Amino acid sequence: MLKKRMRYLSRYQDIITALYHYGFGQIVRDIGLLERRKPKRSKKKKDTDLSVAKRIRLLLEELGPTFIKLGQLASTRADLFPQHVLNELEALQDNVPSFPYEDAKEILEQELDTPIEQLFRSFNKEPLAAASIGQVHEAELPTGESVVVKIRRPHIQRIIETDLAILEDLLLLAEERVTWVKKFRLIDLFHEFANALKEEINYKNEAQNAERLKRQSKNQPTMYFPVIYSAYSSMKVLTMSKVEGTKITEATYEKGYDQELVAERFATGMFEQIFAHGFFHGDPHPGNIFVTKNNDIILIDFGMVGRLSDDMRHSLALLVQGLKSRHTDRVMKALFAMDIVHEGVDQARLHDDLDYLRLKYYDVPMAEISIGEAVQDLFAVANQHDCLIPPDLTMLGKALLAVESIVSHIAPSIAIIDIVEPFGRMLIKERYDPRRFARKMQKESQESFETIRLLPKDLSQTLKEIRDGKLKVSISIGEIKDLIKKVDRISNKLAFSVVLLSFSIIMTGVIIGGSLTAEPTILLQIPAIEVGLTITSLMFLWIIWAIFRSGRF
Template sequence: MLKTRIRYLSRYQDIITALYHYGFGQIVRDLGLLDRTKKRTKKKRAQDSSLSVAKRIRLLLEELGPTFIKLGQLASTRGDLFPAYVLTELENLQDNVPSFAYQEVKDIIEVELEAPLEKLFRSFEPVPLAAASIGQVHRAELPTGEKVVVKVRRPGIERTIETDLAILQDLLELAEERIGWVKRFRLVDLFHEFAEALKEEINYKNEAQNAERIRRQNSETQHLFTPVVYSSHSTMKVLTMTYVDGTKITDATYDKGFNQEIVAERFATGMFEQIFVHGFFHGDPHPGNVFVTKENEIILIDFGMVGRLTTDMRQNLALLVLGLKGRNTDRVMEALFRMDIVHDHVDRDRLWDDLDHLRLKYYDIPMADISLAEAVQDLFNVANKHDCIVPVDLTMLGKALLSVEAIVSSLAPTLRIIDIVEPFGRVLIKERYDPLNFAKKVQAEFQEGMETLRYFPRDMRKTLKDIRGGKLKVNISIREIHHLIQKVDRISNKLAFSIVLLSFSIIMAGVIIGGSLTAEPTILLQIPAIEIGLVITSLMFFWIIWAIFRSGRF
């Protein structure tokens, strides 16, 4: 416990020092972070003030290490939340970390695979091909002769990430209390989302499963391949895959013997098939993760980040694309509602106006010149303006589309992305309205309804039991209570007025009728109680009238 506390305090010192160094000392003061350290924080010399805020954010994340670099890379997918100039810098985040020693690599592999390195591999290069914040990659050869790459997780990275995430959560919760804009950007919710993604990424078993799934779904896809994962040589900390002998896609140019048009078309088609047909796609297809063989075949690597789209989401996405192409505001708005991007309390008129303004932006531009990724990103920005939460997989989709369009435009500027996407959209729309699929959906909804009906008596009994036990909770806002009280006051005052008026009328009618039935004075009329009652009733009547009108709730 003491070691953990010391580690946390030491890390707090590092974070505070880095914040001051890159010109974010005001955040330290606003959060009161200096009170959390036992000794005075040593301030490093401030960075050049001429650097932009975005560049200083990138340098800060790089200095703070693996956790912050990975969170920054994940944040670069959220174009719906952060401005473009920040996203551009975040995309340039580099893992400026040295490689770790070969002996450590050897020890990790032997512990994980429970065998000596010499028996596991025929050859193993001690110098890594690349080193990153999470791990590093070595070339090797299996005893059966296959050339492979072995990714080994950095020692101690799990504990480092655990410490950083705990401190980040603490800081963000503190920031929500003290800094207004933090809550507006929902940074705590965003942090939890990123933290889960990071925990998945450092577990190489997840990456192996992602790679295998994409490889299986691409088995019938021509010209796009993924490396084979060797499960016998893979664990949470070690991942062994086929070695990829290829050229980075942005370097696959005509002068190097590649056909740029074919490469761009095959890459885009393969990615859109993953997105629109299978609904499971590579979440980070930047040039460093896409290679090309001499035969113009595409090979994807690094499957730590993937996106998932349900059938309904893909069909609604197709509606969205068709709405954008047809410049139909109503269809675009309908697609946003069906995708659960827009919540029930949104001002629909204002949302429609913003979407129509977006339609006018693209009105005079030929469809071939419209960037699908930019159009989708504009839609997400509109949704964010109305405090709508865009699902994680859709933001990852937007990021993937941006990467695909950037690569295609650099290789084949004349290739029209919309022409490649449109056939997939038509297939999805056809699937949506296919009678057989419609019947299956109705059957599924009917079964769900029958399940609800089946458990209705049990749920009703539980609700009644809660009511009897006083456990039923009803949430009413203060504003709603105020309106409710006003309505009850008006109703009760009108009811009281009516009752008093009715009783007064009955008494008066009785006196008049009684006097008219006989010419002789009766005992009833001779009793002074009637006069007294009339006086009291009249006084009560006028007092209630005065009280009601004075309250202003009549």
């Protein structure tokens, strides 16, 4: 436990010192952690002289794997960050040395529970590539297949968990003390990225993603995926067939490739993943796409994928339809269907901003419009109105931009809208398919029936909790304050009424007693009533003064 605490404290200092070093000392001061900074380092060139975006990139690279991967994930959020920051985040490099072969061998043998000599006929001790999460080695299976083996870095999970815990602490602290942090919902964004990172470092998830993409692309004979060898894979090890091909941006006419055919096959395969299946490769950059001599496409690296529900896909079709027809109301309807617009949004202002965006594309020929850029512009407008963009939609925008960028690079004559349009028609046809309505009605009927079936049980449980005094009511802080004020007002009015009633009863008794008694009595000879009346009057005046002074009458 002490060792863990020391590790946390040391890492805290590293992060805070790096923030200060790269010119973000104001953040450190605002959250009150300046005293934890290590002594300032001396450098020939001041890093604070660089642009903010470049300093963010250098900061993330210095802080290591967790921050590099978070930065790479953040580069997909064009709805949240300006373009000059995104450009730097996309340039993030895993400038990390490879780890020794002995460590790789130990991890392999522990995970697969077999000596490496029995696992592989040959295993290249020198890594083919090294990154922040793991490194890749070439090998040959006993059956003769050439494979690549991805091995996770030693202790990387512990490092990432430590960094994520510290980052969450810092962001929660910043939310309390820095106004803009809470405004931009950075803690929600952090949780989104942290969950994505935890999924990515588990190679079992990547293997499952690859297998699912392979299954759903069986009708695309020109798009291939590496073979995953599950017997040689685990959470920390991923073994797949070696890819033989040329990087897509280097597959030129001069090298014997048909660039237009390559572009068409790549774009068609990606759009089928997105629009037909709703499960797509989330990071289709040139380094993850290879071309065979037959102009077929091979995709690799499936750690990052996007998911779209059926309802989201059909709403997306409505959105594309609205963008294509330049119809603002249809775009608004699509945003509502996607649950992007919430009740607190000023819908009139949002409509005006969307209408302004429509005018931007009004005179541009449809063949020249970038769908990815249009979707990104749309999300940027929605974000200005504090609309919540689901992460899979932002990943979709990023994937569309990447596809268009590659297609325009290798085949500028191809209009991307011509490849997308058939999928749009397919989605619209599917949207109004009677069989889809029937399935949806059946599903909703089943859910309604289940709700009705459980209603007596739920009602009985609620009544039991009421009888036992165990019914829980959720009240926010603001509601508690209002409730306390109301209770104060009620209690003060009640006290006022009681005193006033007492005073009235005494006065009534005095009047009645005086009228019924003709002869003087011992009681009347003692000024007890006058004293009582005086005391009661003073108490009455004091309570009235106290109530009015509290301001809660």
